[in-house]
Amino acid sequence: MKIMKFGGTSVGKPERMHQVSQLITRDKEATMVVLSALSGTTNALVEISKSLASTNKKAAVEKVEALEKQYRSFILELLSGEVLRGKANEIITEHFEFLRITQKISLSDALNKDILAQGELMSTKLFSLYLEQEKIDHVLLPALDFMQLDANDEPDLAVIELKLKEILAAYPTKKLFVTQGYICRNAKGEVDNLKRGGSDYTASLIAAAVKASVCEIWTDIDGMHNNDPRVVDKTVAIEQLSFDEAAELAYFGAKILHPTCIWPAQLENIPVKLLNTMQPSAAGTVIKKEAGSVGVKAVAAKDNIIAIKIKSSRMLLAYGFLRKIFEVFEKYKTPIDMITTSEVAVSVTIDTDVHLEEILAELNLIASVEVEKDQTIVSIVGNEIAKTESVLKKLFDAINEVPVTMVSYGGSHHNISLLIPSTYKTKTLQLINKGLFNL
Ligand code: ADP
Ligand code: ASP
Ligand code: MG
Numbered sequence: 001m002k003i004m005k006f007g008g009t010s011v012g013k014p015e016r017m018h019q020v021s022q023l024i025t026r027d028k029e030a031t032m033v034v035l036s037a038l039s040g041t042t043n044a045l046v047e048i049s050k051s052l053a054s055t056n057k058k059a060a061v062e063k064v065e066a067l068e069k070q071y072r073s074f075i076l077e078l079l080s081g082e083v084l085r086g087k088a089n090e091i092i093t094e095h096f097e098f099l100r101i102t103q104k105i106s107l108s109d110a111l112n113k114d115i116l117a118q119g120e121l122m123s124t125k126l127f128s129l130y131l132e133q134e135k136i137d138h139v140l141l142p143a144l145d146f147m148q149l150d151a152n153d154e155p156d157l158a159v160i161e162l163k164l165k166e167i168l169a170a171y172p173t174k175k176l177f178v179t180q181g182y183i184c185r186n187a188k189g190e191v192d193n194l195k196r197g198g199s200d201y202t203a204s205l206i207a208a209a210v211k212a213s214v215c216e217i218w219t220d221i222d223g224m225h226n227n228d229p230r231v232v233d234k235t236v237a238i239e240q241l242s243f244d245e246a247a248e249l250a251y252f253g254a255k256i257l258h259p260t261c262i263w264p265a266q267l268e269n270i271p272v273k274l275l276n277t278m279q280p281s282a283a284g285t286v287i288k289k290e291a292g293s294v295g296v297k298a299v300a301a302k303d304n305i306i307a308i309k310i311k312s313s314r315m316l317l318a319y320g321f322l323r324k325i326f327e328v329f330e331k332y333k334t335p336i337d338m339i340t341t342s343e344v345a346v347s348v349t350i351d352t353d354v355h356l357e358e359i360l361a362e363l364n365l366i367a368s369v370e371v372e373k374d375q376t377i378v379s380i381v382g383n384e385i386a387k388t389e390s391v392l393k394k395l396f397d398a399i400n401e402v403p404v405t406m407v408s409y410g411g412s413h414h415n416i417s418l419l420i421p422s423t424y425k426t427k428t429l430q431l432i433n434k435g436l437f438n439l
Helices: 014-023 041-053 057-078 082-104 109-133 157-169 199-210 243-251 262-267 321-331 356-364 391-398 422-435
Strands: 002-006 031-035 139-141 176-180 183-185 191-193 214-219 240-242 272-276 285-288 295-311 339-341 345-350 368-383 406-409 415-421
Touching: 002 199, 014 057, 014 109, 031 109, 031 199, 041 057, 041 082, 041 109, 057 082, 057 109, 082 109, 109 139, 109 176, 109 183, 109 191, 157 199, 176 199, 199 214, 199 262, 240 243, 243 262, 243 285, 243 295, 243 368, 295 356, 295 422, 321 345, 321 356, 339 406, 356 368, 368 422, 391 415, 391 422, 415 422
Parallel strands: 002 031, 002 214, 031 176, 139 176, 214 272, 240 285
Antiparallel strands: 183 191, 272 285, 295 345, 295 368, 339 345, 368 415, 406 415
């Protein structure tokens, strides 16, 4: 079986759904199609939820109505017969009735997640009707029946595998399946999600669960580029990346991939291909065990980073100090991204301020602490990067004018990370493009 995931822009217009239907029927292998919400829908649902949280019911009503209008005209363009249009309108009515009811009850975390799930539920149901119209035999599988989180809110791959096996066994002769990306159930049985951009993660988890031959991520660009195309003018697609390289780029901000979507495919050694729905013949990027080549491949940037400098003169020669610090972060389930140490200080970065106050209060008991917000991690990634001739010299020559606040090098064979104030991000990415990539 192969997995084909299509992102928001790939299904965001009726003609794109038409294109997707052609792509998924090109070869004979059994295929699981994973769809995102139509582009813009999840953002709209986030806004609706925010309005409800701020008790601005009027704004929420207006946003729901505007979104519903979009779906009504989408149906008119997507489907031609009255019967299928009628079915589609019924589906949309049901989902928007739910969104209207949410305005009458108080918003909870669980309800918020229910609201966010509506996008993928609608896109897959509409796409399924379109396939029906085109007489393309398929089965629509509800992701909520198999996509399961464990008690730590991490995907439970063993359960996903078991459930999918059972579900698929009921359709031994079917070749085409469609399901929702992003949405899942948590350990309490509530509707939950895999965080923004999570449909990539769904695709990779399903690929690992069914031991797929390939996991194709179809999007609006021809693969992973060497730099962020939203920030830098001249960027080029990368032919091949290793799982480790791709995982680092995804984690450190390359938006084309969900931050943690590589590990399931890597676990089962399933190649991941990044392909362009708008340009299907472009080679794209293949991600597999082997890196293909040595040296610098790409740079990515992750914003909203908080740097914490922890200083203690008592740390000098004191064993156990790092453990005490790490225990504080562990207690508040806050992962550390970058770390550098000197004789008397440890600097770390985190990407969430959810427990910042508590963390700082506890650290203050053992050391003096300084905090800097609005930082960006810039990660330069490439297989055996250290073996690249004068890579550090080239890098620091290129960004000479940037005030770098932390450097992490040598932690892995394929990453050099810098911490910079976010105001320097655009400049830094542009300078690196010239200095390291000659673009
Ligand atoms: P989808 O809706 O298909 O999931 P996304 O918007 O999540 O698509 O991801 C694709 C986008 O990621 C591209 O349009 C591009 O602007 C952005 N992007 C950021 N960094 C990179 C990169 N290094 N290579 C390719 N695309 C990138
Ligand atoms: N629709 C979700 C989002 O916009 C998931 C995804 O597109 O991958 O974040
Ligand atoms: Mg995405």
